[in-house]
Amino acid sequence: MKEKFKKVLEKLKDLRILVVGDLILDRYIFGIVERISPEAPVPVVEVEREEFRLGGAANVANNLASLGVKTYLLGITGSDYGKHIIKGLIKSSSIEDLTVEDSQRPTTEKARVVSLSQQLLRIDWEDRKPISGSVLNKLLERLDVEVDGVILSDYAKGVVCEPVVKRIKEKGIFLSVDPKPVNKSLYYGADLMTPNEKEARQMGKGGSLESLGWALKKELDIKTLVITLGPKGMVLFDKEYIHFPARAKQVYDVSGAGDTVVAVLTASYIASGDWHLACELANLCAGIVVGKLGTVPITLPEVLSALEEG
Numbered sequence: 001m002k003e004k005f006k007k008v009l010e011k012l013k014d015l016r017i018l019v020v021g022d023l024i025l026d027r028y029i030f031g032i033v034e035r036i037s038p039e040a041p042v043p044v045v046e047v048e049r050e051e052f053r054l055g056g057a058a059n060v061a062n063n064l065a066s067l068g069v070k071t072y073l074l075g076i077t078g079s080d081y082g083k084h085i086i087k088g089l090i091k092s093s094s095i096e097d098l099t100v101e102d103s104q105r106p107t108t109e110k111a112r113v114v115s116l117s118q119q120l121l122r123i124d125w126e127d128r129k130p131i132s133g134s135v136l137n138k139l140l141e142r143l144d145v146e147v148d149g150v151i152l153s154d155y156a157k158g159v160v161c162e163p164v165v166k167r168i169k170e171k172g173i174f175l176s177v178d179p180k181p182v183n184k185s186l187y188y189g190a191d192l193m194t195p196n197e198k199e200a201r202q203m204g205k206g207g208s209l210e211s212l213g214w215a216l217k218k219e220l221d222i223k224t225l226v227i228t229l230g231p232k233g234m235v236l237f238d239k240e241y242i243h244f245p246a247r248a249k250q251v252y253d254v255s256g257a258g259d260t261v262v263a264v265l266t267a268s269y270i271a272s273g274d275w276h277l278a279c280e281l282a283n284l285c286a287g288i289v290v291g292k293l294g295t296v297p298i299t300l301p302e303v304l305s306a307l308e309e310g
């Protein structure tokens with residue numbers, strides 16, 4: 001099995017994948033609290049360091065690029081300082097930047113204030129209004145890029161909309177979706193969909209997870225459905241129903257695990273044609289990223305050394 005995994009990992013560098021979706025700039029402000037503010041009954045955080053990371057669709061792209069896949073990223077930014085930061089991170093992660101600027105909205109940013117590993121506050125900047133006009137036209141034009149597969153990373157902030165999905169489907173190539181239940185109808189006919197259990201239950205019609213999954217797959221005409229189960233791993237609905245238990249050693253922060261799963265499943269399936277192998281590899285990779293703080297991508301050396309350890 002180990003050799004099979006390695007063979008697939010080697011093939012990833014020959015793949016080209018386009019990620020389309022909502023970009024998020026994840027910001028972490030780390031500091032210490034030693035006093036209460038004289039202005040209001042709130043702690044004062046003295047900042048020690050600050051970090052910016054690629055989140056949302058940009059984290060899916062970051063996972064692919066860091067595994068060696070030639071990765072293109074399409075989404076929107078505002079015209080603000082966040083745009084410069086996110087574009088800088090995209091460039092330094094060797095991702096092809098196809099982002100479109102929309103001066104009518106802010107770059108989506110989620111800032112966390114953290115002291116002694118405890119999150120004190122999260123501050124969000126975002127605007128979820130529908131995309132239209134010249135911004136939409138630019139998005140549609142940039143979908144022309146030649147690739148082996150597309151991943152829709154939908155955080156329901158506007159990029160994944162009917163005209164964009166229609167144009168992607170016209171390309172006739174492998175299409176994966178990491179869904180948000182409100183946009184369920186857009187995902188009809190996709191090759192792969194990877195909801196977590198909560199999202200699957202929101203989109204489905206009730207009953208056991210297994211019967212709900214089969215019904216959802218049929219209703220949306222999805223070729224392969226994978227439902228992620230957090231600490232319990234994931235279940236595959238393809239020709240048969242298979243449970244893959246989680247492989248995490250230690251769990252620190254589960255955010256971004258779903259992004260790793262859709263990236264690894266898509267790339268390794270396109271490279272191998274083997275869903276069993278793709279699920280094993282995705283579980284292994286997600287198990288590694290949940291051991292780290294914040295949104296971080298999986299890297300090739302980490303996967304290889306996890307494989308060596310068995």
Ligand SMILES: Nc1ncnc2c1ncn2[C@@H]1O[C@H](COP(=O)(O)OP(=O)(O)OP(=O)(O)O)[C@@H](O)[C@H]1O
Pocket residue numbers: 195196197228229230231232233234246247248251254255256257258259261282283284286287290
């Ligand atoms: N507590 C955990 N222990 C072990 N593995 C985990 C844990 N949480 C997540 N994973 C791994 O990550 C995968 C995806 O996790 P989950 O089902 O939480 O996705 P998600 O809710 O979409 O995550 P995200 O917060 O990124 O949206 C799981 O299938 C599993 O492999």
Ligand SMILES: [Mg+2]
Pocket residue numbers: 178196258259
């Ligand atoms: Mg998710």
